[in-house]
Amino acid sequence: MEKTLILLKPDAVKRRLIGQILTRFENKGLRIAGMKLMHMDEALAARHYQDHKERPFYPGLVKFMTSSPLVALALEGPNAIEVSRKLMGATFGFKADPGTIRGDFGISNQYNLVHGSDGPEAAERELGLFFPEGTGILDWSTADADLHLCD
Secondary structure, eight states: OEEEEEEEOHHHHHTTOHHHHHHHHHHHTOEEEEEEEEOOOHHHHHHHTGGGTTSTTHHHHHHHHTSSOEEEEEEEETTHHHHHHHHHOOSSGGGSOTTSHHHHHOOOSSOOSEEEOOSHHHHHHHHHHHSGGGTTOOOOOOTTGGGTTTO
């Protein structure tokens, strides 16, 4: 089983899309192992987006991500990173295919609703930022786990 970090960004929260987006991940068979509604402070934003610090969009990104609450999710399932990224769609909403989260709910370049880890190393680092030392990540079984729907 693979774990990944998903962030429902402030635009998703402000537009009341939390439930619809969560449903997409759950319907695909991913399990919510951790979830919290939180404010990202500037220190966390700086650590999370450290690779973008020198880019011209960085100040606006930090301002946006710290502007209002977001939802941090630890999702688990087979190939959770790849599956989540396919569900999210292309980074820019206007390029995202219909049927994806960004394709169905977004058209903006700047406000793209969700973030997902792009690989196993990033997932481990990012999960550690939002769920330090695994706090808030639970090991539990879904009612359909014995059906092996995800195999």
